Amino acid sequence: MAATFNWSQTYGTSPGTTVDLGESGNLFNFKNQDDANITDDYLYPITLGNYSYEIWLRAHFTGTFSSISNIQFWMSTNFSPSTDLTIRWKGNGQTSYVTPVNIASTVATVTVPTSDPGTANVSIGGSLGGSLAAPGYSNYIVLQVQVGSSAIPGNTSKAIFTLQYDET
Amino acid sequence: MMKLKYEFSVTYKDGTRVEQNFGEQNELMYKDIKFDEIDYFELTDGVRSYSVHLKDGHFLLNKNVVRFDLGLDKEAEKYNLVYFRRVRKDFFANETVTTIRYCLGWNTIIDGKEFNRLVFIEPDDSLTITDKK
Numbered sequence: 001m002a003a004t005f006n007w008s009q010t011y012g013t014s015p016g017t018t019v020d021l022g023e024s025g026n027l028f029n030f031k032n033q034d035d036a037n038i039t040d041d042y043l044y045p046i047t048l049g050n051y052s053y054e055i056w057l058r059a060h061f062t063g064t065f066s067s068i069s070n071i072q073f074w075m076s077t078n079f080s081p082s083t084d085l086t087i088r089w090k091g092n093g094q095t096s097y098v099t100p101v102n103i104a105s106t107v108a109t110v111t112v113p114t115s116d117p118g119t120a121n122v123s124i125g126g127s128l129g130g131s132l133a134a135p136g137y138s139n140y141i142v143l144q145v146q147v148g149s150s151a152i153p154g155n156t157s158k159a160i161f162t163l164q165y166d167e168t
Numbered sequence: 169m170m171k172l173k174y175e176f177s178v179t180y181k182d183g184t185r186v187e188q189n190f191g192e193q194n195e196l197m198y199k200d201i202k203f204d205e206i207d208y209f210e211l212t213d214g215v216r217s218y219s220v221h222l223k224d225g226h227f228l229l230n231k232n233v234v235r236f237d238l239g240l241d242k243e244a245e246k247y248n249l250v251y252f253r254r255v256r257k258d259f260f261a262n263e264t265v266t267t268i269r270y271c272l273g274w275n276t277i278i279d280g281k282e283f284n285r286l287v288f289i290e291p292d293d294s295l296t297i298t299d300k301k
Contacts, residue, residue, distance in 0.1 A: 001190070001191060001195060001197075002172070002190075002253075005255075005257065023257070023259075023264050024259070024262075024263055024264040025261070025262060025263070025264075026261055026262075027259070064197070066197050066198040066199035067198075067199070067252075069252075070254075070301070076258060133199070157261075158260075158261040160258060160259060160260055160261075161259050162256060162257065162258050162259070163256075163257050163259070164254065164255065164256040164257070165254075165255055166252040166253070166254050166255075166271075166301075167252060167253045167255055168198040168199070168251060168252050168253070
């Protein structure tokens with residue numbers, strides 16, 4: 001058997017609500033609202049000089065497998081236009097959920113990688129060397145968009161993210 | 169359920185051979201392999217065959233024998249199996265594309281230093297030989 005992968009999002013006031021988003025398609029949107037609704041982003045635009053609500057994701061593995069390890073995450077294609085748009089993130093060591101904010105995140109503080117990191121950058125069980133031996137979750141992948149004052153108004157194209165892991 | 173392109177089989181030192189049988193009721197899970205009893209571990213798609221032999225660390229890559237000289241004065245005492253599938257998922261707007269690279273090889277410790285020799289079978293069936301995971 002092989003692991004089944006889904007993105008999982010947690011939102012709302014801690015402890016939050018956790019939902020599986022699926023694996024394919026437009027799974028989440030950066031917006032000025034903390035929920036898992038992907039169709040109403042136009043109602044909650046992020047204005048110039050402000051931040052999206054943080055998005056709290058986890059890689060969720062179900063099914064039957066021997067191990068999952070070495071999770072790597074990066075943005076393989078940026079938004080277009082991307083002028084003055086910055087995605088920050090955290091993938092290592094965020095073991096607990098905190099109510100998302102729409103001000104400068106103290107969690108997602110590092111620019112998201114834009115190429116294969118080569119080694120694990122998403123932790124499992126609090127460690128980059130961690131692994132799953134049964135169905136479960138990675139630690140949190142926290143994302144936030146900062147919209148600078150020079151950003152171009154309107155929708156962008158979808159950013160493309162990549163997730164990679166080793167499985168036995 | 170997606171079928172794996174390459175399935176493994178294990179031949180133990182006593183000559184018995186077991187197959188992965190992916191997705192079948194009698195599937196052999198990787199964690200249930202008797203690792204200390206392996207003679208060789210093989211990946212095959214029914215046409216191509218790649219195996220790692222843990223007695224002396226040589227590889228048989230589509231009938232071609234490959235041996236690695238570590239350039240040391242001593243041989244490894246034990247070769248430990250390395251196997252995993254490196255699963256990559258690219259999340260496009262309308263679809264997710266999944267690609268798998270299969271890795272087989274060994275690692276060993278000599279004088280406190282770890283050595284790896286790994287063969288990645290790429291999605292186009294080409295091979296990448298490396299000493300790094």
